[in-house]
Amino acid sequence: MPILRWTCAAAFVIACLCLLLPGPPPRAQTMDDSIVSKHVRVRIPVERQWLGRDSIVELERCWDFVQRATKGSLPGRVLVEIEWKDANSTFDAGRSVVSIGMNHSAAARDLKGFLLHNAARELARIALLTLSQGGVSKEENRFLHEGMAEILAREFSGTTKRLGAAWAICYYLDRMNPLGTKELAGRPELFRGRDLRAAAPGITFLTFCRELYGRDRILKLFELLATKSLEDSLALAFRPPATLLEAEWLKRVRSYTPGDVTVAGEESAPVLDKVSFVPEQGKAGAPLTMRVFARDEDRDLLPNGIFVVDETSGKVLQGLPAKPAEGSHVVFTIPVEAEREAGRYRVRLVAIDEGGNLREWDAHYTVVR
Numbered sequence: 001m002p003i004l005r006w007t008c009a010a011a012f013v014i015a016c017l018c019l020l021l022p023g024p025p026p027r028a029q030t031m032d033d034s035i036v037s038k039h040v041r042v043r044i045p046v047e048r049q050w051l052g053r054d055s056i057v058e059l060e061r062c063w064d065f066v067q068r069a070t071k072g073s074l075p076g077r078v079l080v081e082i083e084w085k086d087a088n089s090t091f092d093a094g095r096s097v098v099s100i101g102m103n104h105s106a107a108a109r110d111l112k113g114f115l116l117h118n119a120a121r122e123l124a125r126i127a128l129l130t131l132s133q134g135g136v137s138k139e140e141n142r143f144l145h146e147g148m149a150e151i152l153a154r155e156f157s158g159t160t161k162r163l164g165a166a167w168a169i170c171y172y173l174d175r176m177n178p179l180g181t182k183e184l185a186g187r188p189e190l191f192r193g194r195d196l197r198a199a200a201p202g203i204t205f206l207t208f209c210r211e212l213y214g215r216d217r218i219l220k221l222f223e224l225l226a227t228k229s230l231e232d233s234l235a236l237a238f239r240p241p242a243t244l245l246e247a248e249w250l251k252r253v254r255s256y257t258p259g260d261v262t263v264a265g266e267e268s269a270p271v272l273d274k275v276s277f278v279p280e281q282g283k284a285g286a287p288l289t290m291r292v293f294a295r296d297e298d299r300d301l302l303p304n305g306i307f308v309v310d311e312t313s314g315k316v317l318q319g320l321p322a323k324p325a326e327g328s329h330v331v332f333t334i335p336v337e338a339e340r341e342a343g344r345y346r347v348r349l350v351a352i353d354e355g356g357n358l359r360e361w362d363a364h365y366t367v368v369r
Contacts, residue, residue, distance in 0.1 A: 033079075039063045044082040052082065055112055062120045065156045070127035071219060078126075080119055089118040089194055091126050098122040106300035106354060113157075121153035121194065128222055135225030140185040144230075147202015148222070162263050162356030163207070166200035169352055171256040172307045173200065175316040179253065181230060181246055196354050197304050208249045213238050258350065261358040270296040270351040275363040282367045285338035290365070292319065292349060293329045300354035303330045309348040310334060334365070342369045 033043040035052040037060035044052040059080060067074045075096040086101035100118045107114040128136050128148055136145035147166075154160045173179060177187070184190070184201055191198045210218050217237050224233035234242035262269055273293040282288035292306060303321040310317065319332035334347070349361045 031083075037063075039067075039074075039077060041077065041079050042082065043079060045084065048082070048084070051111055051115065055115055058112075058116050059119055062116060062123060062156055066120065066123045066127050066152060069152055069155070070124070070131050073127035073130040074123060075126070078123065082115060089122055091122040093126045093129050096126070098126070106298065109298050109300075117153055117157055118194070120156040121149045124149040124152040131219070132222045133226035135227075136222065138225075138230075139188070140181065140230045141225055142188075142191055143181075143184045143202040144206065144222070144225075145202070146191055146199045147204075147206050148218070150196070150199035150203055151206060162354075163203050164263075165196060165261065165352050165356040165358055166203040166207075167253065167256050168258065168261070168350070168358055169197055169200035169305075170204050170253045171258065172309075172316050172350060173197070174250070174253055175309075176318070179250060181242070193302075193304070195302055195304065196352070196356075197302075204253060205249050208252060209238060209245070258360065259358075260360060261356065263356040268296065268298050268353075268355060269357040270294050270301045270353055270359045272349065272351070272359070272361045275349070275361075277365050280366070282334075282336050282365055284336055284340045284342070284367055284369050286336060288334040288336055288365060290319075290332040290334055290347070290363075291322070291329050292332065293327075294349075294351055296351075296353050296357070298353065298355055301351060302354065305352045305354070306330050307350040307352075308332050308334070309350065311346045311348060312340075313337070336367055340367050342367055 030046045031043050032046045032049055032052070033041055035042040035044070035049070035056050037056050040056065040059045040063050042052040042056060042059065063074060063078060077096060079095070079097045081097060081099045082102060083099070084102045087104040088101045090099050091097065098119055100115055100122070102111065102114070104114070125145065128145055132141070135141055151160070151163065154163055170179060173190070177183065179201060190201070206218055221233055221237040224236055228236065231242040234245055238245055271294065273295060275293070276291045278289040278291070290308065292308070294301060294306065304318060306319060308317045308319070309315070313335070315335070317332050317334065319330040322329045322331050344364050344366050347363050347365065349363060350358065352358045
């Protein structure tokens with residue numbers, strides 16, 4: 001009997017220690033890198049090999065397209081890493097590596113399309129960095145890097161029509177804080193993501209310049225950035241003074257006429273579910289919280305793709321995603337001036353998804369005194 005008691009006590013102690021001590025480290029994800037083409041090697045989780053095999057021919061075509069579009073600026077061999085633990089896509093020019101994060105809402109709808117678009121953009125970023133001998137990495141040139149990479153990615157996929165939404169994004173960004181080449185250098189927050197908002201200033205500027213001077217002058221601009229300032233590069237590439245070129249670009253941005261845009265079918269456009277205000281009735285002099293619940297079939301409507309225009313004050317606002325525990329919506333803070341009269345006021349919502357679709361909706365809030 002004593003032996004049995006000691007055995008039970010020992011088992012109890014061991015069980016407690018097992019609960020308290022950390023378990024074995026998680027097993028590393030097994031990766032396969034045997035899928036290769038002439039210029040591209042794919043590294044992908046073993047259980048997702050089918051996607052790598054299904055995409056390798058298009059990835060090789062992508063390499064070839066970017067190589068020709070950037071005067072042979074890509075390395076001869078590129079590794080494309082595809083993984084599901086990250087939502088971000090990046091590149092490492094020194095190692096000739098492109099990393100594609102598939103943990104993104106937009107990937108769920110079309111895994112292969114998402115992979116190819118992001119791979120094309122990151123390959124373009126490597127090539128443009130090489131073409132400019134690192135010049136595009138300067139803060140003043142970053143908007144050009146982002147914009148041209150997105151243009152090349154859309155050209156590869158034949159979806160350049162979707163770039164038209166960049167003008168709408170710039171229109172509202174400019175109303176929030178006036179755009180300009182010097183101003184963009186001082187707004188690093190615009191370029192934190194790989195999305196249409198980050199690329200929009202560069203897309204519109206380069207599209208404008210290409211319409212006037214042709215594609216060859218765009219490539220010349222990136223070559224000049226290797227040794228010249230942005231201002232000098234613009235003047236040498238396009239002849240007119242940089243200030244005049246910038247003024248004409250901003251004139252076009254500011255003349256944009258808002259309105260609904262459908263690029264790829266009504267079913268792919270954003271849909272507004274509801275808008276709520278907290279409190280239900282705002283008070284003069286106190287901010288009002290606005291919650292916007294919107295969705296889209298392609299799941300590529302990002303929080304920073306929604307703008308709110310307060311028709312009374314004229315202010316353009318951008319919101320923040322709600323905390324995960326609060327559900328899927330975007331939160332805006334509407335300032336209500338102390339002198340605001342009691343009454344019902346209108347706001348205009350503008351939703352622009354990554355596919356280039358745009359929708360406008362109206363909502364109303366009440367102010368009491």
